[in-house]
Amino acid sequence: MEAPHTSKEADAQNPEQTIVVSGIQPSGRLHLGNYFGAIRQHIDLHQQHEAYYFIVNYHALTSVQDADLLREHTMDVALDYLALGFDPEEAHLFIQSDVPAVTELAWIFYNLVSVGRLERGVAYKDKIEQGLTPNAGLLNYPVLQAADILIYGGTLVPVGADQKQHIEITRDLAQRFNQTFCSEDDPLFPVPEAHILDDVAVIPGVDGRKMSKSYGNTIGIFDEGKTLKKKVMSIVTDSTPLDEPKDPEACNVFALIKHFADDAKQAEIAEQYRAGGYGYGHAKKELLGLIDDYFAEARARRKELEQRPDYVMDVLRDGGRQAREQAYAFMERVRAATGLVTTY
Numbered sequence: 545m546e547a548p549h550t551s552k553e554a555d556a557q558n559p560e561q562t563i564v565v566s567g568i569q570p571s572g573r574l575h576l577g578n579y580f581g582a583i584r585q586h587i588d589l590h591q592q593h594e595a596y597y598f599i600v601n602y603h604a605l606t607s608v609q610d611a612d613l614l615r616e617h618t619m620d621v622a623l624d625y626l627a628l629g630f631d632p633e634e635a636h637l638f639i640q641s642d643v644p645a646v647t648e649l650a651w652i653f654y655n656l657v658s659v660g661r662l663e664r665g666v667a668y669k670d671k672i673e674q675g676l677t678p679n680a681g682l683l684n685y686p687v688l689q690a691a692d693i694l695i696y697g698g699t700l701v702p703v704g705a706d707q708k709q710h711i712e713i714t715r716d717l718a719q720r721f722n723q724t725f726c727s728e729d730d731p732l733f734p735v736p737e738a739h740i741l742d743d744v745a746v747i748p749g750v751d752g753r754k755m756s757k758s759y760g761n762t763i764g765i766f767d768e769g770k771t772l773k774k775k776v777m778s779i780v781t782d783s784t785p786l787d788e789p790k791d792p793e794a795c796n797v798f799a800l801i802k803h804f805a806d807d808a809k810q811a812e813i814a815e816q817y818r819a820g821g822y823g824y825g826h827a828k829k830e831l832l833g834l835i836d837d838y839f840a841e842a843r844a845r846r847k848e849l850e851q852r853p854d855y856v857m858d859v860l861r862d863g864g865r866q867a868r869e870q871a872y873a874f875m876e877r878v879r880a881a882t883g884l885v886t887t888y
Contacts, residue, residue: 563594599618665685
């Protein structure tokens with residue numbers, strides 16, 4: 545009997561194969577919201593399909609304009625991914641700026657999208673509503689993101705629900721390019737789909753709002769010791785007295801516990817909430833232990849990788865080389881389709 549094909553083997557035999565593409569910003573230390581909202585999916589998917597994951601340092605320039613800090617955060621993201629289980633033998637991990645062709649493709653895409661469409665972007669509108677003056681990089685963020693996805697022939701993009709609008713712009717740009725520059729029976733770009741897990745809830749930060757670096761309310765994936773304890777113990781709760789019953793579903797601490805505890809443990813803790821005599825301090829100590837245990841192996845791997853900077857750079861360098869090969873092959877076809885003459 546013939547052995548069943550793996551997903552990657554099936555993709556390789558299918559001309560319309562699944563190519564997973566996604567990036568993550570090096571705008572600060574990665575946190576639990578990043579892990580449950582994106583990284584965990586990335587790790588799962590890169591074992592199943594051809595995948596390109598990149599550290600989007602061009603994008604980070606919209607908010608990080610300290611050279612040393614950007615370099616530090618870029619390497620931190622690489623360490624985090626490798627520690628959390630990314631296997632460079634299975635997929636490509638690299639730095640966005642190692643493939644400068646994405647900025648060339650973004651320029652071409654700028655001519656296919658209206659300013660009004662970009663002004664309706666969620667991140668851009670959010671800054672306006674806060675009374676801030678967003679830079680042009682933030683306005684054009686979705687176009688560079690589209691170039692990031694399409695230059696590798698991406699067909700599946702794992703993103704949070706808040707990024708769905710950007711993927712719609714990517715889809716529109718792929719279709720607009722194909723309609724403008726390609727024949728109907730020979731489109732250049734596949735039209736990608738967003739991969740959004742319905743069961744990925746918003747991860748609350750220590751203040752109860754969505755966990756976000758911009759709010760300064762995060763718990764880092766690799767926080768430990770006094771730093772981790774201080775953050776967990778500062779999670780905002782209500783003032784229900786210790787002896788009274790509490791609603792676990794209305795508690796920020798329990799909302800985080802649900803991401804670390806199995807069903808039986810969740811049910812046990814929820815029952816203690818409802819019975820009374822179980823304080824938020826008890827729940828925070830439980831959460832502290834769960835986080836510490838959950839990332840223990842990854843934390844140890846990260847410390848080992850910190851002592852092997854040459855290996856980490858080799859992974860990024862090799863990933864970048866492979867990504868450039870794919871990107872340049874697409875750009876040759878883009879230039880031919882658009883009439884851009886090159887003499888080299």
